[in-house]
Structure formats: C-alpha cells, structure tokens
Amino acid sequence: GAVVSQHPSRVICKSGTSVKIECRSLDFQATTMFWYRQFPKQSLMLMATSNEGSKATYEQGVEKDKFLINHASLTLSTLTVTSAHPEDSSFYICSARDPSDSSYNSPLHFGNGTRLTVT
Amino acid sequence: QKEVEQNSGPLSVPEGAIASLNCTYSDRVSQSFFWYRQYSGKSPELIMSIYSNGDKEDGRFTAQLNKASQYVSLLIRDSQPSDSATYLCAVNGGRGSTLGRLYFGRGTQLTVWP
Numbered sequence: 001g002a003v004v005s006q007h008p009s010r011v012i013c014k015s016g017t018s019v020k021i022e023c024r025s026l027d028f029q030a031t032t033m034f035w036y037r038q039f040p041k042q043s044l045m046l047m048a049t050s051n052e053g054s055k056a057t058y059e060q061g062v063e064k065d066k067f068l069i070n071h072a073s074l075t076l077s078t079l080t081v082t083s084a085h086p087e088d089s090s091f092y093i094c095s096a097r098d099p100s101d102s103s104y105n106s107p108l109h110f111g112n113g114t115r116l117t118v119t
Numbered sequence: 120q121k122e123v124e125q126n127s128g129p130l131s132v133p134e135g136a137i138a139s140l141n142c143t144y145s146d147r148v149s150q151s152f153f154w155y156r157q158y159s160g161k162s163p164e165l166i167m168s169i170y171s172n173g174d175k176e177d178g179r180f181t182a183q184l185n186k187a188s189q190y191v192s193l194l195i196r197d198s199q200p201s202d203s204a205t206y207l208c209a210v211n212g213g214r215g216s217t218l219g220r221l222y223f224g225r226g227t228q229l230t231v232w233p
Contacts, residue, residue, distance in 0.1 A: 034220065043123075044163065044207065044223040093162050095221075104219035105151035105170065105211055110162040 003027065004096050006111030013084055014119055021079045021114045023050075023094030029074035030096040034108060035067075038091040050077040050094075084118040091115055122146075123210050125224035134233045138195040142208030142224055145189070149213040152184055152191045157205045157226065167193060198231040205229070 003026040013019050033050040048069055049057040056069035068080040095108040122145035132138045151170050155163035169175045169182040181194040208224040
C-alpha cells in the first residue's frame with residue numbers, strides 16, 4: 001500500500017505559537033490528501049481535504065484560518081496550527097490513497113501521526 | 120460529518136474465541152466500507168475492505184456487509200492477544216461534497232486475554 005510519511009511525530013509548543021506538520025507521499029504523487037484529528041478515546045474526525053494546487057476544502061466547524069493547509073507539490077501537504085491553544089492538543093494524522101487505486105471508493109493509508117501538546 | 124456508529128465496548132474475549140464487531144452507517148448511497156485497527160498511540164492500519172453485500176474473508180478476518188440494513192461487521196476468528204486494539208469502522212461518503220471522504224466510527228476496543 002501507499003506509504004505516507006508524517007513529521008514530526010511529537011511536538012510540544014507554548015500557547016499562542018504556531019506549529020507546522022508535514023505530510024509526504026513517498027514514491028508516489030498524491031493530488032489529494034486528507035487531514036484528520038483524533039482526541040483521546042474519540043474517533044478520527046476529518047478536518048479537511050488538501051488539494052494540490054488549489055485551496056483546501058474544510059469540514060463544517062473547522063476554522064480554516066486557524067488550520068492552514070498548503071499542498072504546493074504533488075508529494076507534500078502541510079498543516080499549520082496557528083496561535084495554538086491547549087484545546088488544540090490532539091493527534092493529527094494525514095492520509096492518502098494508494099496510487100494504484102485512486103478511485104473515490106478505495107481506502108486511505110495513514111501517516112504515523114503527530115502528537116501535538118500545547119502548554 | 121456522516122454518522123457511523125459502532126457497538127459500544129470494550130469487548131473482551133478469551134484467546135481462541137471469535138470476536139464480533141458491528142457498525143451501522145447513515146448514508147444509504149455509500150459504496151465502500153473498511154475496517155481499520157488502531158493500537159494505542161498509533162495511527163490506523165487497514166485490515167479489511169468490502170464493497171459488495173455478503174461476506175469477505177481474509178485469513179482470520181471476515182467482513183460482512185448488508186447495504187439494505189446499512190450494516191457492516193467484522194469477525195475475528197481464533198482471536199489472539201496481539202489482536203487487542205481498537206477497531207474502527209470507516210465508510211466512504213457516497214455523493215456530492217462527501218464523495219471520496221472517509222468517515223469513521225468511534226471504534227470498539229477489543230481485549231483478547233490469554
């Protein structure tokens with residue numbers, strides 16, 4: 001399956017600062033990537049769909065000015081959490097489809113996730 | 120987001136038993152369904168995909184789909200302690216703005232005791 005690499009795996013930052021998380025597709029091009037967030041004991045919640053060369057599509061209730069997504073190349077999408085606050089502490093995970101089956105019905109493969117802690 | 124409901128856990132079974140995990144979904148036009156396994160502190164990993172009504176078997180895992188009832192399940196035969204994890208049901212959005220997006224249930228935590 002597709003390999004998606006995410007960096008960093010863990011980050012601790014102070015309240016009010018911004019944090020950038022990178023998601024790379026290894027050995028394949030991903031025109032679309034998906035960003036999820038997971039709070040402890042909760043489900044994965046889709047935050048936004050990252051589209052190469054165009055604006056991201058955000059899910060209802062997700063602040064686009066707070067969670068900036070940039071997909072400037074076919075192998076890299078970034079999520080920047082701006083002016084982070086303790087309530088933004090969560091597990092952020094990116095995903096992409098296997099390039100051998102990029103249809104809408106194919107499964108997603110996930111990066112290893114980034115554990116963000118805002119103090 | 121689309122509703123995906125999973126049976127409440129946690130579920131605890133002895134080693135060698137069958138573990139049964141259930142999921143219902145709200146979007147009647149969804150066409151693809153997945154089961155992911157998530158170990159504590161890790162990201163989800165795909166274990167089963169199912170697209171058509173009926174059963175699909177892969178090793179010790181069997182996925183079952185009933186689109187009329189909007190129901191999908193996962194059976195794990197000969198459960199092993201290494202199967203202890205949270206199992207997430209995921210459903211693809213079937214139309215419009217949800218097309219291609221994957222929505223997850225809350226997950227069922229499974230513990231297999233030796």
